[in-house]
Amino acid sequence: MGRTQARGRSGRRRGAPDTRGEILAAARAEFGERGYDGATMRGIARAAAVDPALVHHYFGTKEKLFLAAMEIPFDPVIISERIADTTSTMGIGERAIRTFLGVWGDPVGRAPILAMLRSAMRHEAAATLLRQFITRVVLGRVLVAFESMPDGALRAEAMVSHLVGLAIVRYVVKLEPIASVSDEELIALVAPVLQRYFDGGLPPSPG
């Protein structure tokens, strides 16, 4: 940012320091305007006036470009795989809240999510963007754990909604005592409750 733009001898832009920044700025604008589903790597390249190959070279996929543009400092793939972990269907409630507190407990981790949420509460377009991001990038992967059960998507979203509310009440509104209890205390209380969305009407497992 702020540096003089380097160009190749051909006059075409190369990977100069601020080309990356220009792509990111174009990506933010395109995602904001067209939503996650509507924005394309090609369209973002056009808006940044660079070759699409350069966008792929820098960012690989639309998802990675989105994460970079929104400055999201964690990888939703790792997060969702940690929650979904199909090798064990037991304890998804605890896995979900543990992973979630790991991200939200870190001010750097929650800042960009809060920013997206704040925008979503003001602008319909930002709500669309957040909805599509959660659906495609996060929920799509968590749903594999729920796909065999009736209302799996609804149950997964109910679980997500609880986690979102918990984050707002604990880290933003800071109600006491929920803002001050330890992660472990909160996990002990919330995990078995979340687990019910997964276990359906079955009696909860002990502990």
Next chain:
Amino acid sequence: MGRTQARGRSGRRRGAPDTRGEILAAARAEFGERGYDGATMRGIARAAAVDPALVHHYFGTKEKLFLAAMEIPFDPVIISERIADTTSTMGIGERAIRTFLGVWGDPVGRAPILAMLRSAMRHEAAATLLRQFITRVVLGRVLVAFESMPDGALRAEAMVSHLVGLAIVRYVVKLEPIASVSDEELIALVAPVLQRYFDGGLPPSPG
């Protein structure tokens, strides 16, 4: 608003149409600056340059003045009493989500809460205001139902956090299918889960 200010023959302000508006504007400023706990009827009267008796005359209590200033179109007393209803400890999960969907399902009902939440996500002072409002006006009354159990406040707040998250995911982010299912479908799924916060480690009641 916008009308010429009426004054009594003494030159002192009386209950002219915009005196009420001036008190409300002063109240918003005082609550915003000092929080719910810090603002006083006397201080608001001073800021509006009216006699404190006039503030009491128009609004009765600080709580009612706050609700009017924030344009909250429902009565938290009725809401919390409906949820707490100590004559029956059964089904507090269902009572909570039913009451909550009744408020949030109405765009007029949720607009001021969303506005407060949005501010809380941007400004520490607004977060303090919202926290104190929830604690004094809403939770204080719901807690009577939880007061006999260990971690009662924590459990009540966990329940509230789920409802807040549900509202955001259903009405703001509009994830599908949770945004489109009927209230009854959502109540059937969420009520027994919320109920666990009340029933503690006991096996959930059937249905």
